[in-house]
Amino acid sequence: MSDATAGGTYEKIGATFMLKVFYCFGALALLSVAISVAGRFLGHTLVLAGHSTNTGVHEVVIGNNVLAIGENMIRYERQRHSGVHSRIDLYMKWPQMAGYSQEYREAFNYADGDPSLLFVSFEEQIMSRDMSGRFEPIYSKLIIRPGENGPAGLAIYKFTDKSGYTNELLVTGTKSDGTLFVARCPEKGDALASCERDILIGDSLSLTYRFPRSKLKEWRAIDSAVLASARRFLKTAPPAN
DSSP states (O other): OOHHHHHHHHHHHHHHHHHHHHHHHHHHHHHHHHHHHHHHHHHHHHHHTTOOOOOOEEEEEETTEEEEEEGGGBOOGGGOSSEEOSEEEEEEETTTTBOOOGGGHHHHTTOSSSOOEEEEEEEEOOSSSOTTTTTTTTGGGTEEEEEEEOGGGOEEEEEOTTSSOTTEEEEEEEOTTSOEEEEEEESSOOOTTOEEEEEEETTTEEEEEEEOGGGGGGHHHHHHHHHHHHHHHBOSOOOOO
């Protein structure tokens, strides 16, 4: 091979090599941009951890009821849309009764050590009576009397072994309007929102809410705030008697 031929071959190889290097650097640059964009998007998603800061209102239809609810109060992403629902699940920061925001992110991510979330759900009425209405015909026959004194005027009862409510307690109190407050709580421990109460509102609509047992001393304020919020959400008038 002559020197001229060899030189031409080396020049072609060098040019091909430089072209590959150029493409390689170009691909790396594009990859870097893609990673940066994806990182920003995923980073925002991870920070929200399934929550939404959007306060825009969705009109939710359940049976004959229409509720107007801010998106950041709706717990599950699949439910964050207007239209017909069989059930809607909400969560709110107590005592502000506020949905998710950056200000309350630690509470919603259970990072502040103080359980302060209320979980509220709406669905069509299944039972003929709510929890307070079930006290006399059902619960009163399944509890052990006398009960014990609880915080803020509450009475706390254990269930009988055959009641079906294993490791639960029945909690009752008299509200300021004279009506009965009834909730069920765990006998031991205090999960994130371990006490439960259901109420009938609207047009055959059942509201169930859960709250931390550690907040039992605030039961009057919690019950009033949940009912006030529910009435604010409801945009349909209750049926005429």
